[in-house]
Amino acid sequence: MSLVTRFAPSPTGYLHVGGARTALFSWLYARKNQGEFILRIEDTDLERSTQASVDAILEGMAWLGLDHDSGPFYQTQRFDLYKEVVAQLVASGHAYKCFCTIEEVDAMREAQSAAGEKPRYNGMWRDRTDHPTDKPFVIRFKNPQQGVVVIDDMIKGKIEIANAELDDLIIARSDGTPTYNLTVVVDDWKMGITHVIRGDDHVNNTPRQMNILAALGADIPKYAHVPMILGDDGKRLSKRHGAVGVMQYRDNGFLPEALLNYLVRLGWSHGDQEIFSKDELIQMFDLSDCNRAPSAFNTDKLIWLNQHYMKTLPAEQVVAHLQWHLTEQQLDTSNGPALTDLVAAQAERVKTLKELVEVSRYFYEDFEQLDADAAKKHLRPVALEPLQAIAAKLAELTDWNQATLHQAINDTAEALGVGMGKIGMPLRVAVTGGGNSPALDLTLSLIGKTRSLARLQQAIAFVEQRIAETNS
Template structure:
């Protein structure tokens, strides 16, 4: 995967703003960035927004926001294809002038009929070149590329992941460059942009391999050098289908709202098709070791469990002050001191998988307590009042509420109530936290302190 035309490496990420950015697209952006960093090159952002019906300004803005949040920054751009339409028409005109393209007046009805006949005959659908020799027609027209018809013409290129690939030009029909609406096709606009932006290396999903042969023909016809391509296998959902913008659970916006950290998403995404050590890596760490040759040729499955593991590990490593800022918590708004908020976060951070979980666990210890339906049902059980009463008695007598004192109080409550451990802990937890789940009870009491613990227990007697 070496530079084909110049020592100045340029890579690009070229998404369409037709939905929220998902993990598969992030991996493409990340690998292009890493290769540029590794080689001292530049990384370009280009927005392919020529689909006016599906492209939305809110998706474009979300794209910029999510990339910046993840730490994926670009050296040049963003370029918007919708602002470059005249360029595409200019280069289409050059191909018309030198005979490498032609105008086609075939109607949609004729093309549909042609496709039906080809499918009925068991042949792949492709344009039959009817207008290839025509000089003039009537009505709307498209501009088609005249695919070379030389006998046994092969389109060959070396792929950075898959190796040598050859495609028979005979299976490619004369494809559209400019539609009847004067908009450029994806393949044509991408080639013009890649050439004019001096893109040297293109890393993208292997669903684009079929486009590469067409694009190679266009680079050649326009007199441009062909970039190096590396097509990486697609990222799959747990159902083993390719991730798409319809998979909202894998969108960066959704993961961000659920409380996943950008560092965790980047680390987990990089491991999709790239075997790395277990240490959590930053973008700079990855750039030092990135190599196309190390990428897998097989599809990878987005592993939410790996992301949870990494996120939990990162939360555990960070200080309470940092986590408070990242979770957008405010002691004044909650009604507690900064010290109390930090104490609560320190107590619960080892149990939290996401920032949302961190906030919910901390809420059990600070502010106004709310009770889940399960907790309320538990507090109405037959043993609840006697257990809470026995535990409260031990708390009120204790002079120091550490883990040893807690264990002694629990032992005494067991003897007094004759309730087994499993049934003993639950009413106490529910009375103190409003939930049936949370951190260890002795840590709850350490954070609450004696006065608050007594206050919460007495509410249920």
């Protein structure tokens, strides 16, 4: 029998990093075992589900490269199937009509709490046949009252829950719409899901779902419940810890390879290895290597991974993701160095793609103003002669490349009898507008001869103006 996993998010918001990790684990397990990975949108919460959230989930999955073999399936398009299964359960004696009002159920739970008992539905209508004809009703599953449910969890180990601890849950509301636990069971059954990998906040649902599957005579999948992700303060990851939506990490300048590599290490390990290609993950991933304890999110570790991938991925691959940020920050790169050359020059100097764009404008756009602090420090009257000398030297070059530029800068410093700092920093501020850039020879080669010489003349004029103001 072929292995089948699924990712089944509810479209009530963005794709959360916790959900993305669950999707990744399910995807990897299917790929490792040559199985099938299904995407299912659980949109039965009609009030909270939105198309915008569906789009955000699909966009996040596509950005991460977690392709699905079937789907996306939408539960709202399967209501007829759910109604058939509910009717089947009623007909077989595994479900029944309950005519209790909300007030009656609340009252019984309050009385149980006051008596020190676990608040729950007491089965009032479980075996009654005196059904009124003019009152609304829900359908409840007739949960077994004896025995235990045993979950051989692939991550947490054996979990046993006594059926006496489980009440008869509602599987269809008074308006006929199915509830979560019913739709999940039917879909996992009909879609042939063999392995359910999901967050451990679903552990309490699992014995109920296993009992419904048993009542339907369906095969029961294997379950693996993944521990939650915590913030660095030990509390459940939320917006207060920073970005938690997958696409927010794209917006902040992270590469999908970095986020995937980071997410897989939140709860899974393979020896001491930290860096994994997608092919390596498919080969090495196994649910038995997942931790039982929660994992803490560490943004510094993610930044380290992002820098690693910016430096080591083929420049063309980085450029493919850089394009979005160029558009977002409205930087026209049609007049300047090739983007692959830009990535090669800047990748080791920045943490994110967003930062790369922010610090690279001078390669493509002329600037009207110099950085005030850098100009004040390095474009002083003493810098006039070095700037004039290097401008003349660079103007003579017929080959504009790193080697000739490096030689020209060294020759100028030697001719003037000054250290590299006396010529290098004024030159850097002149051609970039600020005090930071890659190596000067590389920077000049990427900016180009025409633009570099024009900026040098602007810097010389700036120093001359400064001298004139000092002397007046």
